[in-house]
Amino acid sequence: MMTNDTWGEARETLQTTIGKNNYQTWIEPLTFVSCENGVAEFGVQTSFQGDWVSRNFGDEILRQFEKLGASVDRLKFSVQANRRPPVAQSSPARENFVTKPARRPAISDEPVLGAPLDKRFTFDRFVVGKPNELAHAASRRVAEGGPVSFNPLFLYGGVGLGKTHLMHAIAWELQTRSPELKVVYLSAEQFMYRFIQALRDKQMMDFKSLFRSVDVLMVDDVQFIAGKDSTQDEFFHTFNALIDQQKQIIISADRAPGEIDGLEERIRSRLQWGLVVDLHPTDYELRLGILQQKVEQYRAQYQELKITDGVLEFLAHRISNNVRVLEGALTRLFALASLVGREITLEMAQESLADILRQSDRKVTMDEIMRKTCDYYNVRMSDLLSPKRSRNIARPRQMAMWLAKLLTQRSYPEIGKRFGNRDHTTVIHAVRKIDELKAQDSQVAEDAELLRRMLEA
């Protein structure tokens, strides 16, 4: 039997499982209405709130009910007319939002073999800017179908820059254009899981023929299989069989094929056969474009939303991490605005996003730069600080100095001091040297880019 007390208990645990911030923003404002015939009903203030809780925390709430022995199969969120804040007037008087049954995934339209596709990850919701234009163009091209021009398409880039979004967009587009195509999207982890399951159940023939029968295979986060020998082996065979049949393969990873440690050489070189494209970290214009698009989507779907001029620009300036963090910040503001029914001001943004802004402000320290550079080049810290001038020590030292100049506010003399009391002219020389080398030597350019990303992550 599900009662208000059960809800109280579930709420206690939810504070830990979804985090305090999420709890306070989303769960605390819910009011328990009733539970009848396995449907637990909650009152919400706006349709946006109901939709968000349903989509993001619905499964977790159901899991907590199950643990407490309450027989709840579904959740229902109803907008309570008398609790509606002023800005929400344009929404209909009462709306329901029902989560799917607990064991179903939170997103729908599952293709036969792969993982579900997210409905929001389409091309028209992907904002294109300088940092991602190549990846977008290549993905569009693949999504047009027709003769396979580059195989595989390998998309790589840092966390939350849109790799998964692009892959899903390709899948949606292909399925719309050619519904007869068997398009399969899954993460490398899911590939491994299915492989192990097939081995265990002695179903390897089925596994092989299933994967070899697809028309388009997309494997996300392929770095996951690095170091997992038998999975790599099977992946390699699947990959070859599909390429031989001229079937399109799309792969994503958090770094370039050449930089994934623990990946067999033959796989590494196969992955480089086709087109390898990089999603660069977002720039200010792209971030602003993404924020503007999200605001428009919100307005179209939910209600009027008032934002003071300059708030989006402020967010685009201050939050330079991945797009996921940017979206999270904006969603929190939407929630707040819909709950309190006020315009989103700069002050509100600064206050309610203090934690995210602090995180984004995170300064890279000299210590981190030195440690990461030592790890990367496999040299000892004591060598980095020593007078040694052999190239295998001098180059990492110059790189670390270059990174220190780029990522910290330290002056040349200060940097020199930290690197074993060196003169500021040595630092100036190191910075120039790396700038020169970056232009001439692609390996140095890659090292610099990778280290910068690792430090800014």
Ligand SMILES: Nc1ncnc2c1ncn2[C@@H]1O[C@H](COP(=O)(O)OP(=O)(O)OP(=O)(O)O)[C@@H](O)[C@H]1O
């Ligand atoms: N250019 C963009 N336009 C609109 N939304 C974007 C864009 N880039 C990323 N996003 C959004 O940012 C979020 C994170 O993107 P996504 O999951 O595709 O990142 P990812 O590169 O696959 O990250 P990870 O390495 O963590 O898997 C998603 O909600 C996605 O829709």
